[in-house]
Amino acid sequence: MRWRNLLWIGISIAGLLLLPKFFPDPFFLRIVTEVFMWVGLAITWDVMAGYTGYLNFGHGAFFGIGAYVTAILMMRSGWPFATTLPVAGLVAGAAALIAGLPTLRLKGAYFAIATWALALAVQQMALVLDITGGPDGMRLPPFLHPQFFFYLMFALVAATFALLWFLLEKAPFGLKVKAIREDELGAMALGINPTTIKMQAFILSAIPAGVLGGIYAYWITFIDPASVLADIITDQAMVMAVFGGLGTLIGPLIGAVLIFAFKTYFWAYLADYQVLYLIILGGVIALTVVFLPNGLWGTITGYTGGRRILRKALRVRQPAERPQGSGEKET
């Protein structure tokens, strides 16, 4: 089983690595690169929402901070691109530390409010400061090399995925985080310091988002508050993660691919009604919450488990031992 999994992972990585060789079309590569980016944003959002149980409504702020750090360092200080990326990640992580310090001690509602307000505040700050170019945004030197960005984005997102997979699914850290999600008081009783763990998870989710923002800035070569700090970034990452399935890494990945593919088609056909996209995002999220609370992936994997339980239940019912009311005892 393990070997087969490894084989599949190897095949998909090799396939993605060879993709630019067989499909060198820049438009296609651009779309795939953006899919990588959204996968990265969705899985990092899920670290807080799905694993830790805290909703971060300002994830886009970290992305935007990263983009602006790269742009400012490159244009105002003349740093080379490669050295700006770690700084972008660190600044985003520092912003998470500052934002999380007062709010992660409290209940989830406070955290949701504070991150939402943080996103708006960062947006306003980018608009009024001089160093960010205000509403005019910033232009970066064009570097027209689609394959470079394809591989860079892929490497970063794959590394993030692997790191999160190890930390959340294999290492004790994941167990601690999940313990906090399930029962914070219980986790405390086990000797876990919830605030520290939540803080680590929050910073862990912010740093990759910042680096992704930095790559995005150099890739698109123009950033302004309406593009890299827009609410739609958080909204979209959220919808992807929720639709795919919270609390897993595969779920947000699937959600990101599906939602982004849908968006690409939607944009091409309904370009005049771009705000309709907001309605669709909101509709997807609301319907998912009501009808598929575990998301797509959670429902699919739950379905196979559910079928097993169903089969067992049917086998039990044949001798008619439990006439009724057995289902209610579970809750």
Added chain:
Amino acid sequence: MFLLLPQALVDGFLIGGIYVTIAIGFSLAYGVMHIIDFAVGEWIMLGAFLGFYLTRWLQIEPLLFLPLVFIVFAAIGYLFQPVIHRVLSGKKGNPLLMALVFTFGLALMIKGLGLTVFGFYSHSIPSALSAGSFSLEIGSLFVTVPVIRLTGLIYALAITLALHYLLKKTDFGLAVRALSQNKDAAGLMGINAKRTSSYVYGIYVGISAMSGVLIGCIFSISAQMGSQYTVFSFFVVVLAGMGYLSGVPWAAFLLGVVQSFFLIYFNPGWTLLAVFGILYAVLLVSPKGLFGKGV
């Protein structure tokens, strides 16, 4: 510099009244449902636009149909709440988290609908009272009081008193307070949690929409205004202390004063930054609100 100080204080005080009404409704909804509603700003936006179009079609004073706006949106809220209730009482996943996500999705949808139907332009609701103002002169202090803002304060007082009566003197209010203290025990005492929550949500949505009309008479409205007012509502509720109603007026007046100070003395673009700064400082120092009495 200091010549405008009393003016800033008066402006802020007058506008703060409207934030009081929004925040009280918001606190009530939080009290019974135990989730914060991210769509609060969008309800305000929808109410403001209903007021705008009604004024345009009927050509009458917008303040006259405030009750109509309230009834329409209270009905919408009442009919809508069961969906949130269903999410909240779900067994799968994490219901509280999901309900929060749900209200967020709702906000997104309303915003998208608003942008589609109302467009991106800013409007303002024409009211006969907007033009009028009177001046007060006390010694060397000179203050202009716009009639529409004064009306806003009177409206806020009326709503607050009505809610106070409803909560403290009626059986319904007793039920609401019981529900916000302990849902299960309230249910055992014969309170229909589902229906009471629906009523409260309806009242909250209606009040938010009504306040939206007044906001539209004082400031400009646009389909994107929602998130700003959502943050304002959070600000007031967090500063007051989540669920502590008596703190709401102070926090709301503080917000109004901050807003008018930034309008008069600094760049209005910094208002949200200042709001975030204060919110952050309060959460850092005293997470239970300015009075330390929140939950």
